[in-house]
């Protein structure tokens with residue numbers, strides 16, 4: 294595999310003219326086949342990001358990219374081909390990872406609701422398991438009474454570093470449902486004493502809204518806990534540290550995303566033991582790898598000029614951008630306007646509202662946004678949609694998922710690679726059938 298193009302650094306955000314030229318190519322090649330909307334993913338950029346992680350972290354680190362951020366099997370397959378792994382948040386996602394060709398020893402299995410059968414399957418496959426509770430460890434121990442496994446088991450600890458800027462995606466506060474609270478230290482020590490097969494710790498602070506400093510503080514707390522566990526048990530049994538994901542993406546124009554270079558630099562300064570060779574690291578980045586690689590384009594069907602500001606009706610709404618519709622201030626997306634030929638529009642900026650196709654008033658993806666004047670037939674480009682969009686697709690009003698196309702230097706040499714065909718009305722009828 295050739296090296297990734299230097300033009301793709303972690304923080305690169307594709308410029309609107311570049312996206313417009315990709316859309317024009319799809320229009321000219323007939324790839325869109327008159328469809329009013331499509332989703333694009335730059336696989337070259339994604340590859341460069343995974344390779345950046347591989348370069349920065351110590352050799353032997355397993356980068357298990359979070360499937361929930363973008364579950365398309367073709368996308369997962371590209372990640373696996375780079376030697377990286379996948380983080381699965383359910384047994385269904387484990388199956389997606391296997392379908393993408395991921396070797397079981399590169400799959401991390403997370404879920405707060407694992408059933409005994411799920412744990413048995415995970416142990417049989419030899420997955421990395423992040424146990425969410427002490428009870429889950431007891432279940433694993435019972436299973437291990439009658440089976441062998443190559444699985445590594447980490448215990449998820451809530452490091453209690455508090456919430457970031459977005460409450461509902463912060464998981465290191467006292468009200469989070471995940472992991473064992475740091476302050477239950479005696480119980481944590483007890484399970485390490487009891488279960489010699491327990492060999493790792495797992496933490497995850499949140500997804501978006503958590504500053505890099507919070508992620509580093511949490512790692513410091515967990516490494517200190519490791520020392521105390523070792524002192525108390527008299528054994529150096531914790532050899533794996535799963536650091537979770539949570540590196541934020543910059544959705545707004547005026548911000549730039551922190552790079553993994555910043556993150557690793559800070560970790561090296563504050564938690565140098567992470568880089569010593571008695572620990573194997575696992576990461577679970579999702580959003581920061583995927584968000585900037587994806588974008589969507591929808592044609593404008595109507596413009597309601599009797600509204601103030603004018604409202605442009607497009608074919609992607611809360612079904613694709615659920616969080617944006619419900620919490621617009623936390624999840625803004627940059628937008629660009631192209632004409633019907635895919636040329637970037639300029640001219641005076643006027644406030645306009647962009648609404649989706651669903652039957653509820655909250656189906657709004659941008660309110661009173663300053664944009665060039667929009668006309669029916671124009672294309673609206675929604676930037677940074679590569680993470681937590683298709684994976685959170687909703688069935689409200691039963692609209693079909695759009696066509697998803699992959700492209701990218703060094704990965705797709707000509708044309709586009711279909712990452713997912715569009716869902717037809719027949720597919721939807723089949724979906725809702727008994």
Ligand SMILES: Cc1ncc(COP(=O)(O)O)c(C=O)c1O
Pocket residue numbers: 359362380403497499500501537538539540577578579580581
């Ligand atoms: C346990 C766990 N790991 C990793 C991730 C991925 O986080 P992000 O996409 O912010 O990197 C999540 C996201 O919710 C998670 O819950």
